[in-house]
Amino acid sequence: MRLQLDTFSVRRLEFSDRTRLVDATLYLNLAEISALLTQHPAIADVEIAITHPGDEVRIVHLLDAVEPRCKLEGRGRIFPGVLGDPTTVGSGSTCRLDGMAILTTAEFPVPVGGLLQAREAVVDMSGPAATYSIFSSTANLVLHFVPAPGANNADFDSAMRVASLRLAEYLAQQVGGREPDRSEVYELTPTERDLPRIVYIYQAQSQGTLADTLLYGTQINNIVPTLIHPNETMDGAIVSANFVYACFKNPTYLHLNNPVIKELYAEHSKSLDFAGVVFYRGHNYTQAEKQRAANYAAKLAEFLKADGVVLTGEGGGNSAIDMMLTLQECERIGIKTTVITYELGGPEGKDFPLVDSVPEAETIVSTGSCDKTILLPEIAKVLGGVAYLDTAQPATQAREIMLDKVYCSTNQLGAGYMMAQAY
Amino acid sequence: MTSVATAVGANRIVRAGRIPHPTGDPTQDPEHELEWRKRVMQVSLDALAARIEKQTIFET
């Protein structure tokens, strides 16, 4: 598989009479976009806003983040299985708009309790909280979807996803085909030297509506660990439908721009031989299912002749067990394994940092503790909603907030610069 | 999860159902589910009455 990725930089977004990209400013025709987003009967309306890094703006009720992309050449359509047929992607050429994100926000029409609910997810575009989310530094097109009367959560969720992914494709299509700002080719070419073979084991959450991940448009809750080419992820083969805990959900934006895949490609043929990606579901429900998934993932890494594995997860304590069992099985069969994980530890950082661990976990990368609180200052403007979901207080107000409600603050795909350390 | 129970140091561990329903099995009809649950509870009672020297997993 060989994929050429054409990148166009976007620094500003502006509403205009015609959708086009000029000098890193993406002009957007509001009426056109609005019509595109409200086609499904489960969606009554959509409010569209623009915000940039440094703005005195807070975004709440965040669901997913998407980067505009479209296929220029080669088989299939971007986000296959969600937009159109599940045609195998990852070849040909793809256009992407770098530096911006489409952020979807909404409140679901039917209240649900327990795990499977969308929890508060906040991004500040300026101020002290802005250092904790990667989406504080992108130019953001914020969509606030309003459900139609009588719509259920599953239909509304699916309608929002199709609408925002279609917008992502549409925006890229308006730009693609011209001379890009830069262009890269991704291909797992044979390495000339004898380098350590590194496999990426890529775990995702899938538990049901509002806590799902889609592979070529289908939930992954019944898959055994499987192989996927890294290029397929760049064409949207993996789409997030998970809104459970803000700090450690992996948005579609990061499935497209997976930081570990990016890093392994950057080092391919230099310091390592990128041997492939094993994709699987965490949050398996029994010890036997967890062990089976762990063993299978490790076995596939062994089939790929891995010397080392980077392992990432999505979600909290449940997924941590799957990760640790996978790491343990890899080490048992002689594959060195590094895991990237969030930490707990309590607000003071003196409690146990991990839900589960095994003695074989000798190389752990920390993405920081989500148990710490930070102060969200009072802010002039709020997008995505009016009041915090958990406290019902106006979201313009100052509050102390735990990092678990800050979008992607302790993201385990390793996009962030935060870590926890002993002091 | 027996691996977590073992890691955190529980001594009498019974292997039962799944995370969302440790003493349930929604795939069975109610009558058989109750029979299964009784068996899990009987093993749990046996575990309470068992003399053990170290961490032990009791199979159902």
Add this chain to the structure above:
Amino acid sequence: MSEKIRVVHYINQFFAGIGGEDKADARPERRAGAVGPGRALQAAFGQDAEIVATILCGDTYFNENADRVADDLIAQIADDKPDLIIAGPAFDSGRYGMACGKICVVAHEKLGIPALTGVAPENPAAEVYAPYIYVVPTGGTAAKMREAVAPMARLGLKLARGETLGTPAQEGYLPSGKRRNVFVPETAAKRGVQMLLRKVRGEPYETELRVPTYDRVTPANPVNDLKHATIAVGTEGGTVPTGNPDHIESVRATRWQTYSILGMDTLAAGGYESAHGGYDARFANADPNRMVPVDALRVLEKGGAFAELYDAFFSTVGCGMPIATGTEIGRAMANRMKQEGIEGIIITAT
């Protein structure tokens, strides 16, 4: 440079020149300026800081009256307006080390100023006080005074200036056992790949988190005779009466409850729900016995498998719960069970 940093120094009777073990009951006092090892400390500070007062006390007297002496001494130095308090170094002297730790804690609490001491790592005061104040590791004896004082002065200046500190290894103090969030120049993904490559190549690597170890408990004795035993049932799955009347938190719960099952043959669907924020609750909400197996236990109770099911079930939410909270709740539940004559409990876990 603005004004000099004002430092108060604590030492014991020996280093104050009063005497050795025979003078260990020396009463607390405050003296102006630097005394004894304070002069070495002052030299290490140079022009940046000044020891404005020294407080001292005999080791035995201090430890026998620790709260009162510490409060009195700290009250005496309030007017000195210190920016920093330094105690010791106490090397491997246990009582002196404990006094240093205590005086630092009280100064930090009452005056809100940074506090640091220096003791040998094997001094019991190191383990006791490192979680609360800065403890610089020193050699075992006063022969290592010069080597001890320099890093104490260096760290003290940084603390007094409110500078952000690096890791304990970089700054030369003992870890507190706590962890904080920091930002570093490289993404976690990059750090992960680099750490893995070092491990694969057999090069030295440093994990960002060492795997913690849990306490081990000796297995409890078995229930003697089930035929005569009261057995309870409980869950960390957050089963509560519908509406969660006691507001048990869905994550990081601090509460637990018992709910009566007196005269009930089953937990009726609709009467209970899960307050737990960590699993899909539909199955247990449809039939709460899937979380708290009252129906099965009643059948076994009637069949004589055990004497009696305790007439309430225990419930809390085990989701993101700190170990400290869990330990506290476990202890409270166990106490209740002992009071109620419960001999065994079956706890379901999600």
